[in-house]
Amino acid sequence: MIPQSLPHPSPVRGGRLIAVASGKGGVGKTWLAITLAHALALAGRRVLLVDADFGLANVDVQLGLEPAHALPAVLAGRLPVVEAARPLPAVGFDILAGCSGSGALAGLDEAAHRRLSDALREVGPRWEDVVLDLGAGLDRGVRALAAASDILLVVATGEPTSLTDAYAVLKLHRRDRPGGDARLVVNQATDRAAGERTWRSLDRACGSFLGGGVQLAGILRRDPRVPEAIRRQTAYLSRHPASPLASEVDALRASL
Numbered sequence: 001m002i003p004q005s006l007p008h009p010s011p012v013r014g015g016r017l018i019a020v021a022s023g024k025g026g027v028g029k030t031w032l033a034i035t036l037a038h039a040l041a042l043a044g045r046r047v048l049l050v051d052a053d054f055g056l057a058n059v060d061v062q063l064g065l066e067p068a069h070a071l072p073a074v075l076a077g078r079l080p081v082v083e084a085a086r087p088l089p090a091v092g093f094d095i096l097a098g099c100s101g102s103g104a105l106a107g108l109d110e111a112a113h114r115r116l117s118d119a120l121r122e123v124g125p126r127w128e129d130v131v132l133d134l135g136a137g138l139d140r141g142v143r144a145l146a147a148a149s150d151i152l153l154v155v156a157t158g159e160p161t162s163l164t165d166a167y168a169v170l171k172l173h174r175r176d177r178p179g180g181d182a183r184l185v186v187n188q189a190t191d192r193a194a195g196e197r198t199w200r201s202l203d204r205a206c207g208s209f210l211g212g213g214v215q216l217a218g219i220l221r222r223d224p225r226v227p228e229a230i231r232r233q234t235a236y237l238s239r240h241p242a243s244p245l246a247s248e249v250d251a252l253r254a255s256l
């Protein structure tokens with residue numbers, strides 16, 4: 001059955017919401033959300049990174065932070081986002097962490113996701129950019145947060161399954177948020193030409209079947225220093241600020 005369109009979000013009152021989604025898991029959403037938040041902060045923006053992967057939150061793991069349980073309190077309405085967020089001086093942005101490994105937020109319904117997007121829209125001028133790391137999959141909660149975002153970054157690799165999942169995300173997003181701003185990020189590309197081929201094949205499919213192509217937000221190369229930085233639980237841009245991949249992330253940041 002084709003799901004109905006989701007209700008449209010309320011007008012933006014806080015910072016701009018940038019959501020990172022993919023459909024397929026393991027393509028690099030969490031790494032990109034962290035690294036984009038970092039790039040925005042380095043460019044002088046006030047940034048909040050939200051671990052909105054309720055099932056398998058792991059922003060804190062990638063950054064080597066002590067686990068915090070702020071998100072459940074926000075979702076329960078016990079704590080406003082501005083009090084729940086904590087600063088990360090090493091990277092220059094704030095974080096609203098999930099509950100890695102606890103499973104405490106797994107299975108939360110669409111209403112909880114909607115409460116989160118409403119709470120993020122109430123944050124006022126404190127943050128200019130709110131970056132959301134969404135979970136894999138296409139459940140209604142993920143869709144609700146994607147539809148509430150101002151910019152949806154859909155991450156895909158060149159793998160066929162990743163592309164079909166990215167297509168499904170774009171298709172549902174056009175239904176949930178007609179006229180919304182969804183863009184493709186090709187991650188783990190072997191080179192620029194391969195990344196462009198990945199984008200073109202998705203662009204063609206969207207053009208043929210969804211009534212319009214998809215904008216390319218950026219092509220990010222595969223870099224073995226990414227898993228290495230994650231293993232060391234340090235931010236990639238802190239370890240490799242002058243790498244080609246860092247420049248590609250910064251070009252993506254500048255294009256937003």
Ligand SMILES: Nc1ncnc2c1ncn2[C@@H]1O[C@H](COP(=O)(O)OP(=O)(O)OP(=O)(O)O)[C@@H](O)[C@H]1O
Nearest residue numbers: 025026027028029030031136188221222223226227
């Ligand atoms: N540009 C890249 N180059 C090399 N490896 C990468 C790159 N981006 C991501 N990875 C690797 O891909 C793996 C998955 O990354 P990450 O956890 O960010 O993906 P995810 O989409 O958030 O996964 P999940 O769906 O499980 O939440 C990590 O091991 C990471 O090191």
Ligand SMILES: [Mg+2]
Nearest residue numbers: 029030053058
């Ligand atoms: Mg993730």
